[in-house]
Amino acid sequence: MDIFLFLLFAIIAVVAAINVVVQTHPISSAVSLIGVMGSLAVLYLLLGAEFLAAAQVIVYAGAIMVLFVFVIMLLNAGAEAKRGRSLMVQLLGVPLLVALLGLLAYFVQRLFPQGVTVHFGGFTGGTAEAVGRALFTSYVLPFEVTSLLILIAIIGAIVLARKELD
Amino acid sequence: MDAFIVITLIKLALIAFVLLTAVAYLQWVERKVIAHIQVRPGPYRVGPHGLLQPLADVIKLITKEDMMPSYVNKPLYLFAPFIAVAMALLSIAVIPFGPTIEVAGYQTWMQLTDLNIGVLFILAASSMGVYGIALAGWASNNKYALLGGLRSSAQMISYELPLALAVASPLLVSNTLSLRKLVGSQEGGILHWNVIGGGQIVAFLVFVIAAFAETNRVPFDLPEAENELVAGFHTEYSSMKFAAFFMAEYLNMVTVSCMAALLFLGGWDAPWAPEHGSRFVPSIIFVIAGLTALYHGANPPHKLDRYTFTAFGLIFLVLAAIFVAPIVQSWLLPLFWFVAKAGIILFAFIWIRGTLPRFRYDQLMGFAWKFLFPVAMLNLLVTSFLIAWFA
């Protein structure tokens, strides 16, 4: 069951991620990216991160991606103009990417022996309570700094988006 | 293990059936109530007092021609109603309707599943529901639909904030994210409910107002404002695809009403102890309803009503008798209180639709950001401060 669920959602995530890259229309990419985020949320659940899974859907899929879709709709962004990347880039880029990926996968397989396995319920420390406790004790300084960052982001977004007053 | 699967499947079928029937009849109730607010009879032709109208509507919607305009973005156009109704159905899975019951020796909860993060699950499902409307508006490739979709995504992002903040304060009081434990922490009568015992009356009002906006209901139904936008995001939808959006809206109404009942009104907890008479309340209500119907059956305004009113009066009296029976009281009474609480909020939805005019768009946004959001924030701050002070 574990391996079935993992494979199902891993394949959905990879296919959707490929779709993000190859689709020419931004809104198709955005919908595919929502698919990636949703399947990643399920994988988080399998890894025992129940709070993070909910936060992933609420914050990433439910707030950030809505903003993206909203902006795409607002700008009425059409399909990306087909433009000739030089042939060399296309010929070299994909094999290089595959090579990089192969290398990464190889090192991951080497560095993490097969003995360590994941099964559902193997780690139950990801509850909302555990995350909250750690957040407000050992991570309280980063938490406060993040709140400052959000304040700056709010002000920045308002300044950027305001109408000129002249 | 096997018994668990069988019981879950039975519960699944039962909840799906009851929910979909309730949604169909909610629409009938809405049309009737609004009709009576506007002093007209409402649906009257199909069945006695239009009682079979939902069935007729379903047949009409299924058999109608399914038009697809040629200029739409096909995959997203087909995908949007599906996601709207799927996300609306999803959240009902974690909503508990009553306490544990025993059927044929097996103990089970009147709930499909209880999650540690039940409240977050519902918030997540409702925040994904935005895509149904936004993508429908975009994929229709129509100016009105696009404007409706844009408005709805802006509105739903804005009102999600006060909604989430209003949900947070009763969670602080009850100290859990599981809906079942949430009800457990409010047990013991009306004085222990979060809305009174927890002092969350402000959060309750903010929640209800934000819920109206989240479900795109009057006075916040800007995404489908028919006098400016034709029909908003579902302009280009017909037949079952249109029905899917309709269903999603009513399912979302049911979900937020259940949420309000669970978070603030003590779920299935009776307002006062059953020993002191609250167990007779449902029977009394049904007896009054039955006698009223019998009286109208004896003095019928129309010829046919002689039989229909009498029949309904007898049905109500039988229901009243069932509620007195001690065997079923243990699970029927909580169910009654839960349905009554959710039903009152659903009625408020309809009542307000018959009463209030629509907001203007800038008023809508200003209301969310300049009034509702600060109020919810302040309420959360005060609540957490008081909890820290007295804990």
Add this chain to the structure above:
Amino acid sequence: MTEVPISWYLTLSAILFALGVAGFLFRRSIITVFMSIELMLNAVNLSFITFSYQFKQVNGHLFAFFVMVVAAAEAAVGLAIILNIFKNRATLNIDEIDSMKN
């Protein structure tokens, strides 16, 4: 119950990250480039949570949480910048936004 090797999760994370890099490099629409960045951040989050499982500690979850919060702030500012660019130059193609080049 067959169990999943932990390295599979990390490989999946690597694949998603590489696809994010590919999107970032190959695509010309500024919005898609931005979405590729989000894809990379998601891949990194999966790694954090996998490590959290491996060491049975909650710390990885907190890192992932902070990444999410920063991504939200970044999206708000980034999309405001995109709106401004579109308002001033009426294009979303990153190759045409080169006024600082010369």
